[in-house]
Amino acid sequence: MRPASVLSIVATSIVWAGFGIAQPTEPDPINNADQAPYIRSALPLDEPRHLCIDLPGHGSSVETNAPFSVHTCKDGMWNLDERFRWTADETGLEMPQYELCLAAESATAGASVVLAACGSDTALIVYENARLKLSADPSLCITMADRRSELTAGGKRFPQRYRARPISFEVCSDAAIERQLWSITQPLDLETTLLPPAGSLPVDD
Numbered sequence: 638m639r640p641a642s643v644l645s646i647v648a649t650s651i652v653w654a655g656f657g658i659a660q661p662t663e664p665d666p667i668n669n670a671d672q673a674p675y676i677r678s679a680l681p682l683d684e685p686r687h688l689c690i691d692l693p694g695h696g697s698s699v700e701t702n703a704p705f706s707v708h709t710c711k712d713g714m715w716n717l718d719e720r721f722r723w724t725a726d727e728t729g730l731e732m733p734q735y736e737l738c739l740a741a742e743s744a745t746a747g748a749s750v751v752l753a754a755c756g757s758d759t760a761l762i763v764y765e766n767a768r769l770k771l772s773a774d775p776s777l778c779i780t781m782a783d784r785r786s787e788l789t790a791g792g793k794r795f796p797q798r799y800r801a802r803p804i805s806f807e808v809c810s811d812a813a814i815e816r817q818l819w820s821i822t823q824p825l826d827l828e829t830t831l832l833p834p835a836g837s838l839p840v841d842d
Contacts, residue, residue, distance in 0.1 A: 661694070661695050661696035661697045661698040662696050662697040663695075663696040663697070663715040664696060664697060664717070664734070666717055666733075666734060667733065667734060668733035668734070668736065669733060670717045670720050670732070670733040670734040671717065671720070673720035673721055673722040673732075673733050674720065674721065674722065674821050674822050674823050674824075675689045675690075675710060675716075675719050675720065675721070675820075675821070675822055675823070675824055676689060676690040676719075676721055676730070676739075676769070676819050676820075676821055677689050677710055677819065677820045677821075677822055678707060678781065678818070678819065678820070679767055679818035679819055679820045680815055680818060682781070682786070682815065682816070683785055683786050683800075684709055684786050684800050685833065685834050686709050686710055686712070686831050686833070687709075687710050688707035688708065688709065688710065688781065688786065688800075688801075688802070689707060689708060689709075689710040689711070689716075689719045690705050690706075690707055690719065690721070690739070690750070690779075690804065690819075691705065691706060691707060691708035691711075691718060691719045691801070692705060692718040692719075692732075692752075693706065694718070695715070695718070695791070696715055699718045701735050701737070701752055702752075703751075704742070704749035704750060704751055704803075704804075705739070705749075705750040705751065705752075705804055706801045706802060706803050706804055707781055707786075707801060707802055707804055708789065708799060708800070708801040709786075709792075709797070709798075709799040709800050709801070710824065710825075711824070711830070712824050712825040712827045712830070712831055713825070713827030713828060713829050713830040713831060714830045716824060717734040718732075718734070719824075720732065720733065720734060721739060721821070724738065724755055724756075728756075728761050728762070728772070729755050729756065729760045729761055729762055730762055730769075731755055732752065735752060736755075737752040737753060737754065737755065738752065738753060738754070738755035738756075738757075738760040738762075739751075739752065739760065739762060740752065740753035740757060740759045740760035741759040741760075741771050741773075741777070741806045742759070743759065744758070744759055744771060744773040744774050744777070745777075745806075746777060746806065746807055746808050747805055747806070747807065748777075748805060748806045749805055749806075750779055750804050750805060750806065758772075758773050759771065759773060761773065763775060764819075764821065767818045767819055767820070768809060768817050768818065768819070769819055770809065771806055775809075776808055776809055777806040777807065777808065777809065778806065778807060778808070778809040778813075778817045779804055779805075779806060779817070779819070780804060780805060780806070780807035780813055780816050780817050781802055781803075781804050781816040781817075782802045782803040782804065782805070782816075783813070783816065784802060784803075785802070786800035786801060786802045787800060787801065787802065788800055789801050796832055797830050797831070797832060797833070798832075798833045
């Protein structure tokens with residue numbers, strides 16, 4: 638482990654301890670999860686560090702049964718809950734750490750984005766023109782909510798000021814295109830987490 642990484646972990650541990658919070662453990666990668674890419678917002682919207690599709694929680698506290706949201710991309714820290722790769726037949730996006738695939742809760746507008754068995758009807762995804770569409774109904778796209786990203790519980794405590802907002806399957810439309818464009822890309826190769834640029838994000842909420 639690089640010295641900077643050690644210092645980052647120690648500093649994070651001190652912060653957790655200072656707030657009297659049990660620090661979640663950070664499981665080692667399985668199935669080469671640490672080599673898989675992110676699903677990152679193609680546009681920064683209101684988060685200069687971009688938003689990535691993410692499961693709630695961190696490390697051992699990740700909630701695999703909960704709906705996905707988008708969260709400040711976790712460059713420079715444990716981020717296996719943001720890593721996806723195409724299945725062997727390229728019909729779905731698997732989270733190798735959890736051996737399940739990104740899916741729609743149902744093939745209807747407004748459906749939550751969840752984890753499901755790879756190969757199931759609602760876990761078949763098409764990547765077309767930078768949109769992620771449900772194969773069962775290609776008129777539905779994974780869409781970030783039309784609202785400001787809000788500080789997470791951790792974002793309120795830590796200087797990284799992490800932010801999140803809901804996502805769901807919604808009708809693909811020109812009106813929502815900025816919130817429907819995605820880049821499947823590797824995380825930045827950083828040794829420490831990014832702090833928000835000074836003055837770029839509200840800090841009063």
